[in-house]
Amino acid sequence: MDFSDQRLSYEKGELDQQSVPESPFELLNAWMNEAIEQNVQEPYAMSLATCGADNKPSVRIVLLREMTDTGIVFYTNYESAKGQDIVENPNAEALFFWHELERQVRISGSIAKIDADKSASYFQKRPHDSQVGAWVSQPQSGEVDNRDVMEQTFEQLQAKYPDNTTVPTPEFWGGYELTVEKIEFWQGRASRMHDRIVYTQDSGNSESTASWTTKRLLP
Numbered sequence: 001m002d003f004s005d006q007r008l009s010y011e012k013g014e015l016d017q018q019s020v021p022e023s024p025f026e027l028l029n030a031w032m033n034e035a036i037e038q039n040v041q042e043p044y045a046m047s048l049a050t051c052g053a054d055n056k057p058s059v060r061i062v063l064l065r066e067m068t069d070t071g072i073v074f075y076t077n078y079e080s081a082k083g084q085d086i087v088e089n090p091n092a093e094a095l096f097f098w099h100e101l102e103r104q105v106r107i108s109g110s111i112a113k114i115d116a117d118k119s120a121s122y123f124q125k126r127p128h129d130s131q132v133g134a135w136v137s138q139p140q141s142g143e144v145d146n147r148d149v150m151e152q153t154f155e156q157l158q159a160k161y162p163d164n165t166t167v168p169t170p171e172f173w174g175g176y177e178l179t180v181e182k183i184e185f186w187q188g189r190a191s192r193m194h195d196r197i198v199y200t201q202d203s204g205n206s207e208s209t210a211s212w213t214t215k216r217l218l219p
């Protein structure tokens with residue numbers, strides 16, 4: 001198949017270094033709100049790239065669950081392939097692509113586990129079946145002989161924890177925060193003259209006084 005004639009012209013917005021906010025979190029919030037308002041499907045879905053000790057990058061989608069003052073939070077199995085990568089190398093990058101807005105955002109930084117209490121309180125808010133599912137998928141990314149094995153385990157756990165009973169929070173499951181060190185906002189423009197503004201955190205700042213330098217990058 002040949003896709004070389006497929007082209008779109010991006011004309012929905014622009015990004016000006018002079019008028020972007022001082023804090024990238026303000027812009028990220030504004031863009032996320034616009035994605036929600038414009039009914040982007042799964043605006044919280046982001047590609048997360050990690051790279052373990054083997055130096056081979058892996059990428060997969062996870063759901064953004066919270067934006068904090070310092071970064072972005074997602075939940076997963078700590079013993080998954082990505083969890084193992086993060087143990088070996090905490091550096092990672094997350095990517096949002098909101099096609100309807102002709103925008104992408106790249107967030108680079110370092111990943112660490114969030115507080116176990118916070119993970120537990122999120123786990124307890126999830127639907128009962130998803131809670132059971134988290135126990136079934138252990139270790140996430142491990143091999144399973146067939147689907148029947150998964151379904152049998154699911155049924156056994158459903159019997160052990162009927163609806164309306166508490167499913168314990170697994171120790172192997174919880175949140176990670178990707179603390180933002182660099183974040184690039186990309187707005188598609190006509191003629192491939194796209195706008196790219198990258199924020200880099202200035203060194204020597206504590207979290208409460210974080211300041212950022214912006215640069216425009218060639219598209």
Ligand SMILES: Cc1cc2nc3c(=O)[nH]c(=O)nc-3n(C[C@H](O)[C@H](O)[C@H](O)COP(=O)(O)O)c2cc1C
Binds near residue numbers: 062064083140
């Ligand atoms: C739309 C979408 C949302 C997903 N959200 C999550 C998530 O929040 N957490 C998670 O662990 N996996 C999520 N997944 C599954 C992951 O992409 C991936 O298959 C899984 O985490 C195992 O990845 P790993 O083997 O690289 O660790 C999602 C997949 C899709 C397509």
